[in-house]
Amino acid sequence: MTEGVTLKKYRFDRNQLVIPYLIYLLLFVVMPLLVVIYYGFTDDKGRISFANFAAFFTNSKMMGTLVYSLIIAITVTVICLLLAYPVAYILAKGEYARKHAFLMVFVLPMWINFTLRITALKEILTLLEGNLAYHPFMNTVICMVYDFLPFMIMPLFNSLTKLDQSMIEAGYDLGASFKQVLFKIILPLSVPGIISGVTMVFLPAMTNYVVLDMIYNSTYIMGSLIGSYFNSYDWNNGSIISAILLMLIGLVTIFTDKILSRNENREVRI
């Protein structure tokens, strides 16, 4: 009897749909993260320690790796942005009957597994350069740009299609040159797209060491450095580097959020 009563009280709430994802989040995102933080701030005997944290910032080789990763990531991101923006703009604003079909062509490479694509690119580059090992940095940048370009085009395309055409026309009507329209109207209004594109490209470019391995760049980036620590059973130092990267990512996100909200305010003022 009592069981029936309690069951009757049960009401399905739409909010409960979120439960599966919440369980997933707890098990596979939050828990591992706590484990990483635990290992990052303990020593090999399990005592709480900040030595690993301090070691990261005082070890010149670790800082070297951070700088090298940043240089790669910035170069890749800038090139991706310069290549993707005009394409996304033409696709979004051009008078094409089959806009989305064209977009597909640019995103098509994503359908092929990336290791396969890099292997193909490796052969092409060998043919062009003779020996891949002469230009490890350049090859890394070429491969990463090739790999990440679609991730830049997509968000840019989306934000540029949403851009209000009447604003651009108003700009021209009031006598602005193309340059002025571009820098005063189009670029500022596509900042959200630029930011999401940049985050999609920048962060993977800092850690995707598979590309470096495949293209024979023997210098470590952050991802390979973390891997090397885990390979030598040093979970504490490996974890702290992951945690520090995570904090850097967090800072970047907060920073971009600020820019975004400022940008929204400006839109309201217009």
Add this chain to the structure above:
Amino acid sequence: MIVLRRMSVAVLLAAAVLPVLLTGCGNEESDEIVLRVCNWEEYIDEGDWGEDELIELDDGSRIIGENNMIQDFEDWYYEEYGEKVEVRYSTFGTNEELYNQITIGDVYDLACPSEYMIMKMMREGMLVPFSEGFKNASAENNYYSNGLSPYISSVFNSLSIDGEPLGKYAAGYMWGTNGLLYNPEEVSDEEAAHWDMLLNKDYFRRITIKDSVRESYFVAAAMYYYDEITDPDFKNSPDYHERLTEMINRTDPETVKAVEDILVEVKDNVYSFETDAGKADMVTGKVVANVQWSGDAVYSMDQADEDGLSLCYSNPEEGTNLWFDGWVMLKNGLEQDERKQRAAEAFVNFLSRPDNAIRNMYYIGYTSVISGGDSGLIYDYINYNYGADEEEDSVEYNDIGYFFENDTDEANERYTVITTQDQTKRQLYAQYPPKSVVDRSVVMACFDDESNERINRSWTNVRCFDLEKLFK
């Protein structure tokens, strides 16, 4: 509607609970032995050979891998011991991965790590010693004790951790050396006979080296001590091998620093540090030489032969790294279950039966530690692979008696292989190196934690971007 929903919840719950109940019952009722085996990837015969792959030996034996070796073992065990055994087979990619898996809590009964990992596991008390029954060479099914090469056996006994010999806890599987695979059209035999070829500017960006701390450390240490090692007085001293072993295994801060400097130079000269791509890059001709394990060297030479490219293998004169992979039984898997231990030991014995050893060798390209004991199958197999007719431009390859019996002229005579000239520096040489190579082969020790940390840190230094470069 509510009723419907309630029913669907019940069905869902039942669906979730049912499998748990079923497997729960299943385990308790059956008396099948479950053996959890963890081995390297592609490191056992998986069967399914084509008919043209049949191996016919001189004594009339016909060896072919029809079924998976695991399945053959299960059938054989049931026939021999009347008990059903189910092998749960899984694989690992690196020794470190295996070790990490086990420390995280994966449970295996039998695993196949390399020598230094075996020693690490011994030191940490993770292993169960093989039983006395297993070591009894006269018992019929004890193919391992009966067929183990006396040379490998002596190496196993010479290595010890806390006073206990390695042979007590490990049964060998495959062994080999570390050397230089090279393209003889580009590189001379003389150049490939020394590790300092890695610094030769003539081959700038045309040589690859292993992306492994231990492998690279060994090579660079041999380069660092070049003058001392090649000194005739040192070479001819009675305790040459002990001194060489000690020298190459030095890990004092000074040596580690010097090795690091050499590796930085090597890094600036080589094509890349590779884990697996080296084989393909040799065959396609992207590189002209490659630091390689003997088994992978054999594989590369076979591949290149198909493309009409002839590659050679050399063990440099300064010294080479002797390695082996061996089966160990894990404490947390066996849990003192005697039936399980018997099955685990039988598994090792089954793999060591000469015909099975040949199947595995054929399939994976590495060299088995089994020399066959009373059975002449292994020697027949070498002849089958590399033997040549007397009329051809043939030579006697007669320095491998040590592997089968002992290092005497009679044994060398008995195990002579009449082969072609080029095989003395190709597959045959790589698979069964002559005594002179074995004499300068050194097993790299399992370093203590402090040395390991020093070496790992130095390796990170080699691989990380040097900030000073920016300001120069």
